[in-house]
Amino acid sequence: MSPLTIARVGVGLAATVKALEFWPVLVRLAGDPRVVQMPLAPWPRPSAAAAPWVAAGWAGLGLTVAAGKAVPVTGTLLAVLVGYVLTLDQQTYSNHLYLLSLLALLLALAHTRRHREPALALLRWQLVVVYGFAAASKINGDFLSGRVIAENLHPAFGVPAAGPLPASLAVAAIAIEVFVAWSLLRHRWRTAGVIVGLALHLAFVLAITQTIAMIAFAVMCLSIYPLAFTTAEV
Amino acid sequence: MGFLAVQIAVPSWQLTRPRPARFGWQMYAAGAEAEAFSVVGRDGSVTSLALDDFVVRRRDDLDLLRFLPPAICARTGALAVRYRRAAASEPVEIPCRH
Numbered sequence: 001m002s003p004l005t006i007a008r009v010g011v012g013l014a015a016t017v018k019a020l021e022f023w024p025v026l027v028r029l030a031g032d033p034r035v036v037q038m039p040l041a042p043w044p045r046p047s048a049a050a051a052p053w054v055a056a057g058w059a060g061l062g063l064t065v066a067a068g069k070a071v072p073v074t075g076t077l078l079a080v081l082v083g084y085v086l087t088l089d090q091q092t093y094s095n096h097l098y099l100l101s102l103l104a105l106l107l108a109l110a111h112t113r114r115h116r117e118p119a120l121a122l123l124r125w126q127l128v129v130v131y132g133f134a135a136a137s138k139i140n141g142d143f144l145s146g147r148v149i150a151e152n153l154h155p156a157f158g159v160p161a162a163g164p165l166p167a168s169l170a171v172a173a174i175a176i177e178v179f180v181a182w183s184l185l186r187h188r189w190r191t192a193g194v195i196v197g198l199a200l201h202l203a204f205v206l207a208i209t210q211t212i213a214m215i216a217f218a219v220m221c222l223s224i225y226p227l228a229f230t231t232a233e234v
Numbered sequence: 235m236g237f238l239a240v241q242i243a244v245p246s247w248q249l250t251r252p253r254p255a256r257f258g259w260q261m262y263a264a265g266a267e268a269e270a271f272s273v274v275g276r277d278g279s280v281t282s283l284a285l286d287d288f289v290v291r292r293r294d295d296l297d298l299l300r301f302l303p304p305a306i307c308a309r310t311g312a313l314a315v316r317y318r319r320a321a322a323s324e325p326v327e328i329p330c331r332h
Contacts, residue, residue, distance in 0.1 A: 028290045035290045036305040038297065040256075090301075091291040095261050102241075125238055130259050133245040137260035140253055148265050148294075208262075 003226035004110060005068070007123065010223020011103045012066025015078055017216040018100060019059035022085065022092065026051040029089060038090035045088065057081060065104065075108025096217050099130060103220060124184070124227050131181035131197075138174045146170045153207050176200050184228050194225050254295040266294040268319060271302060273312035274327065280316065303328045 031048030061078040086097040109119035146166025183193025201218035248258030307330030
């Protein structure tokens with residue numbers, strides 16, 4: 001299986017999982033009058049009857065991309081549909097959906113003869129950008145205090161809301177994300193970066209309360225990793 | 235190159251704004267601007283609100299202070315809406331305009 005095929009299957013399957021995750025969100029946003037609308041972009045909103053079809057179409061496009069069927073078309077449609085949902089309302093925005101939309105578009109381009117090489121390069125760069133800015137944005141007092149990380153860990157870990165333990169975890173999270181971003185740029189360090197990245201995503205899945213979202217995020221990111229080994233440069 | 239430039243410029247700009255900001259890969263980067271909403275009734279009583287009755291999917295980057303108080307005032311007929319800033323212990327009160 002080629003690195004591009006792994007990326008396509010991973011992103012397609014992750015798209016399907018995200019569609020199932022957002023299905024009830026879209027249905028309630030469209031159909032529950034108690035929900036406060038917080039529009040991001042002035043798109044027409046789906047009706048209560050149409051919302052399940054948006055999610056179903058999204059899931060179907062994900063499976064079609066994973067199966068490798070007409071990827072330039074289905075990948076573009078998936079990117080547009082996910083882009084619509086993530087800009088529909090502040091409550092449907094998600095960094096994971098933003099990443100999914102970009103990856104679907106780049107995968108569609110990577111399956112065309114004309115745009116293949118630049119799209120592959122951008123797919124490799126995308127993860128560097130995501131990890132790099134994820135780390136940079138965490139350099140602030142609120143995160144470094146450990147409060148944010150403590151709030152989002154499973155209660156079973158028993159991490160206190162403040163103190164040296166959550167603060168140390170916060171610093172470690174930043175350092176690890178910086179290392180993964182940097183190592184994906186360095187030929188000699190890529191294997192180490194992939195191992196650390198795998199461990200990072202496994203920790204997200206096991207430790208953060210949003211398990212399904214973390215699994216989909218891991219599948220999305222990890223499926224791009226093999227592309228890093230297809231070139232000496234990024 | 236244009237695609238990559240946008241991918242670097244937008245998150246860089248978002249680093250200069252209050253966190254967490256959208257389109258900047260700011261995942262779990264900071265807490266929400268407000269939490270623990272309650273309403274002050276006409277008799278002076280204070281009732282806690284379940285945010286899930288108003289929000290379908292809670293996120294730290296929601297503009298809760300822009301969208302929620304008007305909706306809470308309209309729905310409950312309250313005199314005011316109270317909330318707590320995440321880092322502060324004292325509640326902040328926003329009067330309703332009926």
